[in-house]
């Protein structure tokens with residue numbers, strides 16, 4: 001090959017390498033590693049049902065995400081996305097783009113499967129749907145057990161945790177953890193469980209900064225994964241909520257300093273607080289935008305400026321479960337009606 005050809009080839013390789021971002025990894029307490037950014041795959045709730053992917057839209061998003069450098073995918077039995085995520089992962093493995101061990105696949109046990117003996121069947125179902133032979137991180141979605149008809153069950157979350165310990169022992173899942181647990185519930189899990197949870201997935205964004213729970217988790221060497229990272233920045237359920245918007249002047253000023261968008265600043269704010277954001281997008285431009293956050297870092301005073309938006313506002317607040325003995329959040333005066341039952 002002529003010298004000019006070599007230069008062109010080198011430039012092309014360089015371009016290809018630059019387009020796939022390298023996401024750093026964090027070490028979990030069981031020695032395994034988790035990518036510091038994941039892709040959320042909850043597609044929303046409409047007409048009393050979880051929105052399903054149409055015409056393999058989600059599969060195609062995951063294919064694109066893998067090309068862009070995403071390696072960590074967040075799913076749950078209730079999202080109905082395990083199948084298309086697994087399909088895309090297997091396609092990229094077959095293409096030789098990634099190996100299974102490069103991918104970190106999280107999924108979650110739904111509340112109606114909380115009896116110890118139901119957990120193995122739920123994991124086998126997730127494996128069958130995804131076409132994968134193990135799950136990287138398996139989470140108890142809520143500490144709340146429900147019967148099949150969504151009435152409250154009396155299954156204690158420690159019984160459910162024994163089921164997660166079983167699937168861990170069987171090697172069907174590599175690591176186990178919980179989601180939507182409060183500090184007291186986490187403490188009880190640490191005291192009474194045989195296997196320590198490696199991760200806690202909770203809502204974290206500028207309006208709910210979760211200082212105390214994050215500090216507690218860190219003191220116990222538990223990784224925190226932050227869901228709904230954009231909070232009030234994005235439109236939700238068709239209406240605007242109070243709280244900082246995408247053009248908030250405090251966020252815009254920080255974004256301009258680094259040549260980033262305000263969405264990127266908020267994701268970086270989570271990363272700089274050692275929280276793993278799992279933003280959801282099905283838009284190719286935003287997929288690229290959300291992963292391009294590892295070439296800058298916020299100053300401490302910028303982190304504090306964003307912390308000041310805190311108002312302990314949750315967007316995931318299933319107050320229709322608030323009379324359940326293991327409801328993890330504060331009670332509200334006018335609880336919502338249960339969309340799963342009504």
Ligand SMILES: NC(=O)c1ccc[n+]([C@@H]2O[C@H](COP(=O)([O-])OP(=O)(O)OC[C@H]3O[C@@H](n4cnc5c(N)ncnc54)[C@H](OP(=O)(O)O)[C@@H]3O)[C@@H](O)[C@H]2O)c1
Nearest residue numbers: 040041042074179227228229230234263279280281282283
């Ligand atoms: N454990 C739990 O109980 C729990 C609860 C809620 C969520 N989660 C997990 O966390 C993930 C993320 O949470 P989420 O989906 O509630 O909220 P989110 O990721 O904060 O927000 C998603 C919304 O932001 C938009 N968006 C994405 N990137 C953007 C950007 N750069 N600029 C402007 N808008 C952008 C998306 O629209 P487009 O798709 O059109 O880009 C979508 O409407 C979920 O998908 C799920 O995996 C877990």
